[in-house]
Amino acid sequence: MKKILSLILASMLIAGCSSAPANTEGTATPTAATTGGSTINVYTRDSSSGTREAFQSAIGLEELTANAIEVSSNGDMATKVGADVNGIGYVSLSTDFEASGLTPLNYEGVTPTVETVLDGTYSMQRPFAYVTRAAGDFGSDEKEQLVAAFIDFITNSTEGMAVVESQHGIVDATKGTPWAELAKNHPIVAQDNSGITLVTAGSTSVSKTLQAALEAFQPMAGNFQFTMNQTGSGDGYKRVLGEEKDGANAADIGFASRNFKAEEDVTTSMASGVYCIDAVVAVVNKANSLTDITAAQLNDIFSGNVTDYSAIK
Numbered sequence: 001m002k003k004i005l006s007l008i009l010a011s012m013l014i015a016g017c018s019s020a021p022a023n024t025e026g027t028a029t030p031t032a033a034t035t036g037g038s039t040i041n042v043y044t045r046d047s048s049s050g051t052r053e054a055f056q057s058a059i060g061l062e063e064l065t066a067n068a069i070e071v072s073s074n075g076d077m078a079t080k081v082g083a084d085v086n087g088i089g090y091v092s093l094s095t096d097f098e099a100s101g102l103t104p105l106n107y108e109g110v111t112p113t114v115e116t117v118l119d120g121t122y123s124m125q126r127p128f129a130y131v132t133r134a135a136g137d138f139g140s141d142e143k144e145q146l147v148a149a150f151i152d153f154i155t156n157s158t159e160g161m162a163v164v165e166s167q168h169g170i171v172d173a174t175k176g177t178p179w180a181e182l183a184k185n186h187p188i189v190a191q192d193n194s195g196i197t198l199v200t201a202g203s204t205s206v207s208k209t210l211q212a213a214l215e216a217f218q219p220m221a222g223n224f225q226f227t228m229n230q231t232g233s234g235d236g237y238k239r240v241l242g243e244e245k246d247g248a249n250a251a252d253i254g255f256a257s258r259n260f261k262a263e264e265d266v267t268t269s270m271a272s273g274v275y276c277i278d279a280v281v282a283v284v285n286k287a288n289s290l291t292d293i294t295a296a297q298l299n300d301i302f303s304g305n306v307t308d309y310s311a312i313k
C-alpha cells in the first residue's frame with residue numbers, strides 16, 4: 001500500500017510541475033521579426049549575377065558579410081527569403097512578391113513600381129541587355145535570320161513590348177511598331193522553322209520576360225523551338241562571343257541584367273542592346289513588419305555591421 005501511495009504522490013507532483021499550458025487555443029507567439037528583435041539572415045546572389053552587381057553598386061557595398069547565404073537565381077532568392085521569417089535579400093521587380101511570400105521594401109522613401117522606375121525616382125534600376133553571336137557564326141543563315149527577327153520583335157514591335165510589359169519588364173510602349181509591318185523585313189518568319197532551335201543564355205532575372213516573348217513569337221515565326229539556359233549574367237557574353245561560344249554551353253543570344261562590361265566586347269556581335277528596364281528590389285519575408293529601407297541601412301546589413309532588426313530605425 002505504501003508503494004501505491006508513493007506512486008500516486010509522484011504522479012501528482014509531475015503533473016503539477018509540467019510547463020505545458022493547459023489551453024493554447026486562440027493564442028499566437030509573435031515571431032522575432034515582427035517584434036523587431038531578431039537576428040538578420042542575409043541572402044545574396046552568386047558573384048556572376050547582374051542583380052547582385054546592380055544591388056551592391058546602388059547601396060555602395062564594398063565588402064559583403066561572410067555570413068551571407070548565397071542563392072543560385074532570382075527564383076531561388078524569392079523562395080529562400082519567402083521561407084525565412086528573418087531573411088532579407090533582393091530580387092527583380094518582375095518577381096511575384098505575393099506568391100513568394102515577400103514584402104517589397106520602399107527604397108529611399110520611393111515605392112518600386114513601373115511608374116517610379118520610368119520617371120527615375122526609384123533609383124535602384126538596371127537594364128535587361130542582350131547580345132548575339134557574330135554575323136555568319138550561327139551555324140546556318142536561317143537561324144541567323146530568325147534571331148534577327150526575334151530581336152526586332154522583342155525590341156521594336158508593339159506586340160513584343162506588350163508581352164515584356166505583361167511580365168513586368170519596363171518599356172516605352174508608345175515607340176512600338178505593329179509586327180505586321182516589321183515582319184515584312186524578315187521573310188524567314190513566313191516559312192516552317194520547326195527544325196530550328198534558338199538557344200539563349202545568361203541572366204536568370206530576364207527569364208520571365210524572355211520566355212513570354214519567345215512563346216509569343218513562336219506561332220508568328222514558323223513554330224521554331226527554343227532552349228533557355230539562364231545561369232547568370234556573367235555567362236551571357238561568354239556563351240555567344242566569349243570563351244564558351246563554341247563549347248557545350250554555346251548559345252545564340254546572351255542576356256545580362258546589367259550593362260555589358262568594357263571587357264565584354266559586344267562590337268563583334270550581329271546585334272546588341274537593351275530590350276527593357278528592370279528594378280532591383282530589397283525584400284523581406286511577409287511576416288516582417290519592415291516596409292522602408294535606405295541605401296545606408298542596406299549597406300550596414302549586407303556588410304555585417306548591423307545584424308539585428310531592432311537596430312533598423
